[in-house]
Amino acid sequence: MSHNIQVYIGYLAACLTTFSFLPQAIKTIKSKCTKGISIVMYSMFTTGIFFWLLYGYLINDFIIILANLITFIFASIILFITFVNYIKNKRVNGI
Amino acid sequence: MSHNIQVYIGYLAACLTTFSFLPQAIKTIKSKCTKGISIVMYSMFTTGIFFWLLYGYLINDFIIILANLITFIFASIILFITFVNYIKNKRVNGI
Numbered sequence: 001m002s003h004n005i006q007v008y009i010g011y012l013a014a015c016l017t018t019f020s021f022l023p024q025a026i027k028t029i030k031s032k033c034t035k036g037i038s039i040v041m042y043s044m045f046t047t048g049i050f051f052w053l054l055y056g057y058l059i060n061d062f063i064i065i066l067a068n069l070i071t072f073i074f075a076s077i078i079l080f081i082t083f084v085n086y087i088k089n090k091r092v093n094g095i
Numbered sequence: 096m097s098h099n100i101q102v103y104i105g106y107l108a109a110c111l112t113t114f115s116f117l118p119q120a121i122k123t124i125k126s127k128c129t130k131g132i133s134i135v136m137y138s139m140f141t142t143g144i145f146f147w148l149l150y151g152y153l154i155n156d157f158i159i160i161l162a163n164l165i166t167f168i169f170a171s172i173i174l175f176i177t178f179v180n181y182i183k184n185k186r187v188n189g190i
Contacts, residue, residue, distance in 0.1 A: 006153040013150050016143025020136045041115045048111025055108050058101040059156070 007063070014067035025074040034082040042082055046075040102158070109162035120169040129177040137177055141170040 049072045056064030144167045151159030
């Protein structure tokens with residue numbers, strides 16, 4: 001199979017998984033509603049995406065870098081909001 | 096950076112994203128409750144994972160193949176349950 005087809009399949013994969021993740025991510029960021037998000041699982045996911053990004057860099061694969069960079073930016077914002085909400089809820093329940 | 100560290104980072108990435116996905120996936124498969132899952136987004140996600148799997152095969156990267164194969168199996172089962180529930184709901188609403 002030619003190198004071109006390989007690249008197209010990579011971009012197709014990157015587009016599909018990124019665009020399947022983005023609408024819900026944008027919705028969560030806009031609403032700041034992180035109910036139903038497990039802080040442990042989401043921390044694992046975000047760290048995992050960071051390591052995929054690093055892996056893409058190490059094996060010099062631009063498609064893997066690009067796909068995981070976009071996901072990492074949005075996942076980090078969501079994780080940050082989830083942490084803030086978690087601390088807020090702890091404070092409210094603590095009073 | 097040595098090839099070994101590269102491989103470790105790849106496996107770490109694969110473990111983190113796979114294990115962050117699995118508990119919710121297993122819960123969904125056991126409960127068969129697919130409420131809140133968008134059939135369009137999940138179809139995109141599952142197809143995307145399939146193309147990542149294919150991409151891993153084409154660039155000959157075992158870590159990418161392994162991570163996406165596990166996710167693809169679980170995502171396919173969830174997508175199938177989501178489709179069945181969707182058809183069931185359509186039938187119930189159609190009567």
